[in-house]
Amino acid sequence: MTIDFRSDTFTKPTPAMLEAMMKAQVGDDVFQEDPTVNQLEKKAADLFGMEAAIFCPSGTMTNQLAIKCHTQPGDEVICDHLSHIYQYEGGGIAFNAGCSVRLLQGDRGRITADLVKESINNPLDVHKPLSTLVSLENTANRGGGSCYDFAAFEYIREVCKSNGLAFHLDGARLFNAIVAQKESTKEYGRVFDSISICLSKGLGAPVGSVLIGKREFIQKARRIRKIFGGGMRQAGFLAAAGIYALDHHIDRLAQDHDHAKQIATALSSKDFVGTMLPVETNILIFEVKGKYTATQLAQILKENGILVIPISATQIRIVVHLDVSPEMVRKTIQVIETL
Numbered sequence: 001m002t003i004d005f006r007s008d009t010f011t012k013p014t015p016a017m018l019e020a021m022m023k024a025q026v027g028d029d030v031f032q033e034d035p036t037v038n039q040l041e042k043k044a045a046d047l048f049g050m051e052a053a054i055f056c057p058s059g060t061m062t063n064q065l066a067i068k069c070h071t072q073p074g075d076e077v078i079c080d081h082l083s084h085i086y087q088y089e090g091g092g093i094a095f096n097a098g099c100s101v102r103l104l105q106g107d108r109g110r111i112t113a114d115l116v117k118e119s120i121n122n123p124l125d126v127h128k129p130l131s132t133l134v135s136l137e138n139t140a141n142r143g144g145g146s147c148y149d150f151a152a153f154e155y156i157r158e159v160c161k162s163n164g165l166a167f168h169l170d171g172a173r174l175f176n177a178i179v180a181q182k183e184s185t186k187e188y189g190r191v192f193d194s195i196s197i198c199l200s201k202g203l204g205a206p207v208g209s210v211l212i213g214k215r216e217f218i219q220k221a222r223r224i225r226k227i228f229g230g231g232m233r234q235a236g237f238l239a240a241a242g243i244y245a246l247d248h249h250i251d252r253l254a255q256d257h258d259h260a261k262q263i264a265t266a267l268s269s270k271d272f273v274g275t276m277l278p279v280e281t282n283i284l285i286f287e288v289k290g291k292y293t294a295t296q297l298a299q300i301l302k303e304n305g306i307l308v309i310p311i312s313a314t315q316i317r318i319v320v321h322l323d324v325s326p327e328m329v330r331k332t333i334q335v336i337e338t339l
Contacts, residue, residue: 003328004307008173008201008256008282008321013241017204020244026236029055030226036236040243044197044210047246048189052218053210055239056230059084059172062196062211064092064228065221067133070166070194073098076129078119080106082142084170085135096228100129108277109140110148113155120163134160137170139177142311145260145283147177153191167191172198172209176281179253193217202253202282203245204322207238249322256282256320259329263318266333272297274314284318285311297339304335 004010013021027033041053056062063085067077077093079086081103085093093099102119104111121128134156139145160167169192171177178185188195194213199205211221225231232238257280264279267286274287288294294310301308311317320329 001328001331002305002307003324003332005318005320005324005332006307006309008319011200011204011206011322013206014204014322016248017241017244021237021240024236024240026234028233029235030231030233034234034236034239036243037239040239040246041210043243043246045212047185048195048212049186050189050195050212051215053212054218054221054225055232055235055242056209056211056225057207057232058200059170059196059198059209060089060092061225061228061230062209063089063135063168063170064096065211065224065230066168066194066196066213067093067099067135068097068224069217069220070133070168071097071099072130072132074100074129075132076100076102076121077133077135078102078104078116078131078165079135080104080109080111080137080140082106082109082140083135083137084141084172085137087142099133102131107143108146109137109143110146110152111136111156112152113159116156117159117163120159120165131163131165133166133168135168135170137172139173139180139281139283141172141283142285144277144279144285145173145176145281146278147181147280150181150183150187153188157191167193169195171195173201173281173283175250176202176253176257179250180257180281199242199245202256202321203242203249205238205241205245208242210242252322253282256322256324259320259324259326260284260318262329263320263332263336266336270336270339272339282320284320285315286318287314288316289314300339301335306332306335 276286
């Protein structure tokens with residue numbers, strides 16, 4: 001038995017999800033004639049109380065579409081220095097949108113309204129790029145799955161509104177935050193101009209993300225998606241998995257959070273474990289010290305059938321997901337106890 005904690009992107013469709021995919025009605029989505037894609041997009045938009053949505057192959061694409069649609073070349077995007085849009089999207093902000101980035105030093109990937117306000121360039125200063133977009137990430141991957149307090153969104157929203165900036169949310173693991181914080185999707189739709197949600201992480205779909213926003217914004221995103229090569233034709237087979245995930249896999253995220261906390265408790269008693277980020281959702285990041293390096297510990301765990309990722313020379317990340325059973329968690333804890 002191999003236990004894969006490398007990412008929640010390693011999930012496989014459940015039998016029921018596969019059945020839903022096989023029964024999907026399909027058409028040509030580039031012509032907006034795939035009924036299942038249309039159903040998914042409407043479902044996602046309605047869930048957040050927003051006007052429209054567009055289905056894309058990945059969260060990187062939905063984020064990049066949002067950045068491109070909200071900005072002009074030469075503008076500046078404000079985000080935390082750990083943000084996925086900066087760290088893990090291949091320089092897409094520069095390549096796709098022609099924008100520079102103002103990186104803020106937040107707390108575990110989370111920034112504040114005051115930090116945002118201080119970072120906005122004077123629009124009359126021709127030496128500086130125009131600040132036009134603030135992008136947040138919830139949960140924050142490199143922050144160990146950290147969650148924003150919802151009031152922080154409202155404060156940042158006010159700063160954006162007062163200064164004419166767009167407000168985007170990279171919600172790759174947004175449902176983890178919503179479940180952990182007992183929040184409402186409609187609240188998010190009220191605060192943000194655009195939201196990206198991944199279906200292929202904790203929700204367990206094999207492929208896909210959805211970008212949500214106003215109707216005019218999504219129509220613009222549809223044109224840019226075509227330019228990016230993101231039209232997927234008979235995509236309803238994939239959209240059906242997303243619909244199933246939204247219907248059946250949100251509430252169960254609480255089990256992943258509980259599993260992550262159980263593993264964290266086992267690790268915290270070990271002398272080779274240093275600083276551990278607070279475990280709020282399904283991600284656990286901890287420092288390795290003493291008799292092991294992060295690479296050595298990852299190799300030892302691999303020899304015991306447990307796969308993890310060293311995300312730096314001194315840190316390991318564990319991500320719990322749909323395919324990690326209670327039995328696998330018990331086995332993992334047993335292995336940890338022997339080290």
